[in-house]
Amino acid sequence: MQKTRNARPRPVTLALLCGLLIAAAPVWSSTAPDVETACLDCHRPQQDRGAVPVIEGQHADYLRAQLQRFQQRHREGFPMNALSAGLEAASLSAMADALAxxxxxxxxxxxxxRADxxxxxxxxxxxxSCHGSDFRGGGSIPRIAGQQAAYLQRQIAAFGESERHHPPVGGGARMYGITPDAAEAIAAALAELD
Incomplete structure (x- = not known):
């Protein structure tokens, strides 16, 4: 019978393991990253990487609140949950201000x-009643005029399917149950606005 050696990790193995852990840490450090490279690669108005929102010029209060929601996992969205995880409050706020x-x-x-x-x-x-007559919002209410149609359609559909919360709209009506066709038409109307 062969004796088993006491298996101890070798220094090289420990160094590799530490390197992997460091590499797996959140992409954003506790200091605010440059929004040009950290955010706008995906969030440009004419990007073609899926239905992601335009965020340049969006209201700082809204951006700050959404980053916090992603960070605290009150809002799910790949890769935003992981990217916001390591941000400190001051860095998160600085990013929102820089984008706004x-x-x-x-x-x-x-x-x-179908915009009509x-x-x-x-x-x-x-x-x-909330987003303003020009749909440019303000403060914690997002600007939705001129937003990506595919993004808006996905979010409005999520309100209709109760996957995402939307406060009661004017008159107390709720967006729950909104049809996919209506979501597409609303998104089209908003996307063509300036």
Whole structure:
């Protein structure tokens, strides 16, 4: 019978393990990263990497609140939960302020199909009562005019399916149960605004 040696990790193994742990740490450090490289690679108005929102020029209070929601996992979204995990409050706030200070650049100014139906839905839900008559929001209410249509459609559909909370809209109506067709039309109407 062969004796087993007492298996101790070798220094090289420990060094490799430490390196892997460091590499697996959150991508953003506790200091605010440069928003140009950390955020805008995915969040440019004309990007084609899925339905992600335009965030340049969005309200700082809204951006700060959403980053905190991702960080605390009150809002799920890949890769935002992991990317925001290591940010300290001051860094998170600095990022929101830096993004808000940039000019808003609408995702599209092209006419959107079904936008006329969407404008009727915007009136029916009285979206202007919170987002403003120009749908530019303010403070913790997001600007939705000129936002990515695919992003808006996905978020509105999530409200309709109770996957994401939306406060009662004007008159106390809720967005629960909104149809995918209505979500698409509302998103189209908002995306074509400046």
């Amino acid at each position: 200070a940039r000019p808003w650049r609408a995702a599209s100014s092209a006419p959107q199909p 139906i969407g404008r009727e839905q915007l009136d029916a839900f009285d979206c202007a």
